[in-house]
């Protein structure tokens with residue numbers, strides 16, 4: 006059977022975390038009622054001029070371009086992409102068609118133990134459009150209404166080279182991209198809320214061929230999972246067409262999540278000719294070198310170099326390092342714990358098991374979590390100093406997670422300090438031995454299980470606070486006498 | 487009082503002497519405007535009631551406003567400059583009832599300085615051209631001969647003393663051409679001197695608001711008031727505004743002017759203008775101005791290049807006229823049909839031809855051959871003029887190749903791409919240079935001398951105009967109102 010190579014290029018749109026729109030002071034907050042965050046400018050009323058550019062939006066785009074290893078344009082220019090549609094108030098979209106903010110970058114993904122670079126063709130800044138609202142579906146709705154709240158919200162578009170080879174690579178790329186953009190704090194990248202959107206250009210070519218096949222553009226994938234599933238489906242669909250000897254029709258297709266298939270979409274515009282030309286109302290702007298340096302310096306350690314450092318310096322297994330560096334907050338948390346408690350593997354184990362379990366089961370973001378890194382460090386110290394046992398520590402940690410209290414306070418309040426005093430323990434053990442003569446007999450007749458029972462009784466008497474090693478030692482001494 | 491013969495300073499003094507003069511002033515402005523309107527159709531909006539309200543407003547605050555620079559000065563705005571208290575129609579059916587939600591920057595400045603808005607002047611639809619025949623509200627007649635066009639209402643209103651000053655837009659020279667047809671002074675400042683916020687422009691990179699006046703001294707005073715950086719318009723210049731009135735009195739060095747050697751090659755150049763212009767050159771030389779004929783090989787292509795660029799920009803700038811958010815809306819069942827109906831019915835056939843041309847040459851097919859070539863020509867002309875004005879203080883030409891065309895024969899065009907009226911004026915728009923037209927009166931209709939100066943060097947133009955005003959016993963053209 007003929008084999009094919011999959012060629013995928015991704016176009017990712019990301020909404021920036023600026024407080025105001027690109028060319029006016031309107032709020033960008035999510036979820037307001039329709040047309041409450043608009044003004045004559047973003048509504049495209051006559052006589053609007055472009056005010057001073059939104060420096061934050063430009064700064065964020067440059068920051069993203071730098072974090073994606075792109076070279077930055079020498080002169081910042083904006084262009085108009087002209088087309089008519091009801092959600093486009095000015096009749097054109099301001100974008101960076103001719104000179105994108107950044108070009109020629111890359112992102113690294115980790116795949117089956119090796120590293121692959123996905124090229125970033127370009128990254129540019131543009132404005133979002135409004136949104137059409139319909140009663141039911143667009144065909145049967147008696148009207149179309151337009152909400153212009155999103156019109157003019159700054160968007161960054163990131164376009165990859167056609168170097169993605171599978172649905173899995175696409176998903177890994179998006180996850181890494183989201184991680185990087187969140188590290189530099191320019192977007193919250195929530196696919197479900199639409200602050201990160203991904204379209205995929207997909208084509209197949211015979212293995213070893215140099216000529217790309219006809220491509221389809223896949224839209225409407227609203228989660229990492231649906232990107233994966235949508236691409237898988239589309240690749241399979243195209244493979245079947247090609248195996249039948251037919252040709253793939255170049256078109257835009259919609260991923261239908263509920264039905265699990267892709268559907269051809271009627272094109273929104275009659276012509277693909279967008280009539281792009283430089284915006285005549287926005288003079289070109291040279292970003293000062295010092296400003297660019299400032300932006301470069303504001304970029305924190307990114308996930309890849311942090312991953313390498315965690316593996317090399319802390320000797321963590323790659324899997325642990327990948328999870329811990331997946332988000333900046335988690336990696337920061339880990340680093341912060343280490344400043345108080347320098348046992349990386351212990352900290353990692355604790356985070357990977359207890360902490361992640363609690364975060365997941367309560368659906369909490371690490372940024373909203375009440376536990377402070379220094380408190381976890383302190384808890385681990387208390388364990389090492391045998392002030393509390395590991396078992397007690399887990400309970401204390403859950404309490405810390407729920408209340409945000411310090412471990413010392415919880416331990417003091419609940420009287421959880423480990424009993425490590427030999428005299429005190431001796432007395433308790435003596436009374437347990439006295440009260441359980443049959444178990445002592447069992448032990449002497451060779452039943453080792455009896456030992457476990459007796460330890461359990463001591464722990465019960467002490468409400469779990471007895472130092473387990475010490476109990477074991479003392480009990481053995483006494484019973485074997 | 488005789489408004490046409492009172493200066494800005496006299497009006498101010500009289501108001502400060504006795505506030506009851508304001509009533510007389512209001513009455514006089516209303517009467518004058520209504521006569522001019524009846525005879526020439528110079529206004530689209532003119533409302534004696536609105537004038538009376540403003541007079542009342544000034545009366546109530548006059549104790550705080552004694553020193554306002556334009557106290558009591560009646561002005562008119564072309565009907566493509568936004569006014570929140572009056573309609574702003576662009577002389578188009580599309581906006582026949584449109585009232586903007588905000589004032590243009592110039593409107594607010596004039597109001598804040600105590601000036602009185604007398605009315606909105608008639609013009610070509612959307613300010614495209616100066617033929618006087620494309621207004622939805624009919625043509626404006628020339629005060630000097632009502633069988634001829636006045637180009638626009640702004641120039642006619644100033645010549646006839648209906649107002650002391652008027653503002654209109656200038657993308658290819660429309661403002662200066664109309665001033666030339668009517669025998670008044672007009673300046674198109676350096677690109678960026680005056681905020682375009684609130685101007686319903688059709689060609690953003692070329693178009694500026696200019697000022698029409700009967701006197702150089704008063705022009706200087708108005709320039710000081712209107713010029714300046716506007717954070718709401720990124721295309722404004724962030725440059726200090728000179729104190730023109732003070733500088734005017736200072737002695738001038740010997741002026742050195744250049745005239746393009748092929749100035750008489752302009753298509754449709756009238757014989758008597760050829761003779762008059764030559765006479766004026768001799769007079770200027772008598773005044774001590776040194777004049778050289780020089781070679782400017784690209785100058786003659788200015789109006790064609792500017793026409794192509796302006797058509798592309800107009801196609802895009804007017805794309806927001808879609809019937810969705812404001813203005814005229816055609817009856818239709820579907821979005822596409824609504825666009826077609828709205829724009830077919832809302833725009834004149836002349837404007838539609840222009841927009842269609844802009845739409846055509848911005849498609850990928852023609853972009854390189856026409857639009858890009860025009861932008862290259864624009865660079866060449868800019869360099870050519872900047873170089874010329876390094877050496878010379880002024881570049882001198884006629885303002886128009888002909889005097890005001892007849893109303894029933896609006897333009898001598900004969901299938902040319904560019905309006906021949908813009909032959910001498912368009913270069914200043916392409917290069918963003920300041921230019922001034924100064925009236926010359928022969929036996930027939932008036933015509934203008936056109937001066938261009940270095941970027942931001944408007945003072946050179948004012949000094950020259952003042953010299954002409956004093957030395958060439960300047961007489962206003964005769965008219966009968």
Ligand SMILES: [Zn+2]
Pocket residue numbers: 026029030031042043044045046047048157
């Ligand atoms: Zn807005």
